[in-house]
Amino acid sequence: MDEYSEALSHYETALDIDQKALPPNHPVLASNYNNIGAVYQKMREYSKALSSCERALEIQNIALPPNHPSLADSYNNIGMVYNKMGEYSKALSSHKRSLEIKKTALPPNHPHLASSYGNIGLVYENMRDYSEALLSLEKTCEIFEKSLPPTDPRVAQSKRDVERVKKKM
Template sequence: MGDYSKALEFYEKSHQIYQIALPPNHPNWATSHLNFAACYERMGDYTAALKALQSAFKIQQKTFEEGNPAFAFTYSWFARVYRSMKDYSKALENFEKALMIREKALSETHPNLAITYSDTGDVHRLMSDYEKALSFHRKALNIQENVQCNPLECATTYVNLGETYRQMKDYSTALTYFEKGLKIREKKLPKNHPDLAVVYHNLAKLYLSTRQYNMGMKNVQQAVEIAQEKLPSTHPHQFGF
């Protein structure tokens, strides 16, 4: 897990099979493009990710009626790419489109709704609207802590909450949520997974802010080692960590 270049190779092989076996507007084509987009986003190649998403969206427009739940996945990935590009207004716009579809199509406790709440909250954090961020994260946790969900999605909400509280300078609450998220990720992911590097990086910022420099540098080192091993040399996290 976390080996995105290898995942890309497998997606390319399946894409070649689709070229032989499927008509050009088959829904599986859109799924294939979404898989590419997800890989490119995690690898930091946002131009390629947007191109793949646009291909997926064009197929979905020809295949599905407006408001089909399939569009929510595409809008969510558009939003994640724009968030990574720091275009937060476009990110929020696309998460809101995804949320509108999912709130109509899914039950109030559906795990995918929780994911969108958490993602939307994270964009509000990045836009410094911390109260709105907390509100969305609490909606997400209300589902994730009470319904059978993927633990890693719950971990993401914990980490998002931790980063929100860190930016609000509530360091003790931030640490509590970071530790909850880290505990799940360390249990569920390989020790060199990039998602662990994100938590180590966030913890480093917290410890440095509270003048716990030894702990801060320890977490910086852990984040950098994972990034150097698992991410392309041009990935923005290589410079951020």
């Protein structure tokens, strides 16, 4: 509904409650921080978004095994913020770390892998490295076509992304 201030208020209230009820490195707190970071990203307050997402990752690194899927989500969130900030090498590093975790935790044609390849491709596109962007975006398209019904909007979007990058080459 684009009511970011309202959402932020509720997420901060949830965080306050959970901080009182849970140990300081409980994974639920990380989830709260990721939610807050997502709202800040929507509000284009990228430094606050990054801070929240990094706090989530700190907690997860303490509370979870090293290749837990939630870590992949946090690295993805951090990568998205860095991409919005124009810090492409940091974005790429975070997205690649997310992908590596997902590769250990998910089957080879899982849609979440495709999303990671897509995020990597978009960063390469922003860096104007169109050949690398195309490789990643084609991988996205390939996985989505294998794992999703043809009517899923992600299939069509991945094809549009590939065509857009081809035109830039």
